[in-house]
Amino acid sequence: MHFLSISFHSGEFVKLIIEDEVMKKLEPKMSECAELIKKNLHEGSPVIIRFNDDVDGITAGLAIYEGIMGYARTEGIKLAGGRVKTIQTSSPFYEKVELVHDLELRKQFSKKPLVIICDYGANEESVENLSKIKSAGFILVVIDHHPHAKEIKETADTFISPFLVGGNSDYSTGLLAVQIALELWEGVNKNLAWFSLQGDKSVFAKEKGFSFKEPVAIDYVANEVPKENNLGAYEKLLADKEALERNYEKAMNKIKWILDNCNRFSKVRNVEGVRVVVVKMGKLCKKGEYPSKGKGLNFISEQFIKKCNGALICIGYGDDTISIRANAEAYEKGFRSSRIIRKLRGEYGWAIKSGGGHEQAASIRMNESLVGKAVETILELTAEEITISKPPPEK
Numbered sequence: 001m002h003f004l005s006i007s008f009h010s011g012e013f014v015k016l017i018i019e020d021e022v023m024k025k026l027e028p029k030m031s032e033c034a035e036l037i038k039k040n041l042h043e044g045s046p047v048i049i050r051f052n053d054d055v056d057g058i059t060a061g062l063a064i065y066e067g068i069m070g071y072a073r074t075e076g077i078k079l080a081g082g083r084v085k086t087i088q089t090s091s092p093f094y095e096k097v098e099l100v101h102d103l104e105l106r107k108q109f110s111k112k113p114l115v116i117i118c119d120y121g122a123n124e125e126s127v128e129n130l131s132k133i134k135s136a137g138f139i140l141v142v143i144d145h146h147p148h149a150k151e152i153k154e155t156a157d158t159f160i161s162p163f164l165v166g167g168n169s170d171y172s173t174g175l176l177a178v179q180i181a182l183e184l185w186e187g188v189n190k191n192l193a194w195f196s197l198q199g200d201k202s203v204f205a206k207e208k209g210f211s212f213k214e215p216v217a218i219d220y221v222a223n224e225v226p227k228e229n230n231l232g233a234y235e236k237l238l239a240d241k242e243a244l245e246r247n248y249e250k251a252m253n254k255i256k257w258i259l260d261n262c263n264r265f266s267k268v269r270n271v272e273g274v275r276v277v278v279v280k281m282g283k284l285c286k287k288g289e290y291p292s293k294g295k296g297l298n299f300i301s302e303q304f305i306k307k308c309n310g311a312l313i314c315i316g317y318g319d320d321t322i323s324i325r326a327n328a329e330a331y332e333k334g335f336r337s338s339r340i341i342r343k344l345r346g347e348y349g350w351a352i353k354s355g356g357g358h359e360q361a362a363s364i365r366m367n368e369s370l371v372g373k374a375v376e377t378i379l380e381l382t383a384e385e386i387t388i389s390k391p392p393p394e395k
């Protein structure tokens, strides 16, 4: 057994989907993660797979699920009787309700459960709740490509992130999960990695010779399937050409309507020479329907980026959420979502329920009555950010 895992570590058996320095450096950690999962499967641990409800999260959850099921079949491990549970979540962090849910679940099992969290859970907001399930006797795996809290390295038994080895969010969670899952079972669908890269708009996404319908269809059905134990539904979708086509069409119709109507609910402002579009997302996207406000804003910002050149920031708001999207030029001019959110927390304190994501794509959940005011504050903070990073004028 020991020799077997050494040869796994050499990377001979599992080919890297993206062969570069970051993935090579991350490989031993991913092998370690696979070994931990195997060990717990042999020991009879129940497994809870939690994943974010976007393409990246879903493909990551699905890959780990396929890997575990395949490994168990090969090794003759029985996984009957609800030993593997899968849970889809829309929250960007491991919330109190999830903690309560998992602690309740803990009572059903005599063995320590293994929790595998995909595409969320590594941020500041998650750490406290995660350390609580740790002390309640869970074994914790976090696979996440979002900027992470320092403490997560100690909190999780295994933490897999491209940031640990000098990478960034372009290495999607689905990519890492497929890589780990392949070490469990070689039959895992490798295309899941490509769907995740496409879904998260990674620089590694394939540009040609690849169908983009799957990620869109997955995103579309994410709102229609039950939230628990739903991975079979995605497997079925991916295997059914007609269903893929049908759901893809439904999604495209919704997107078309949003793009045709977004101008009516958008205001364009000029902030220190940067174009900032403020969009009333509540008028364009309905709660619980495809696309979510965040995804809707992705399409809108893409449309604006195509139409104009130069720095562009889109701020979408509705109900209790604010989403931010910034293009590369805005980033170059000094715009950083993390700094904006940090300052916003300073000003609004308790009213901010959660905030984070990536530097160019982030979201904030907060007290609904203060959302309008917070959008104005974000515009002021954006102006500050851009002026500070400007070189002094030449005399």
Ligand SMILES: [Mn+2]
Binding pocket: 056, 057, 119, 145, 172, 173, 200
């Ligand atoms: Mn992701």
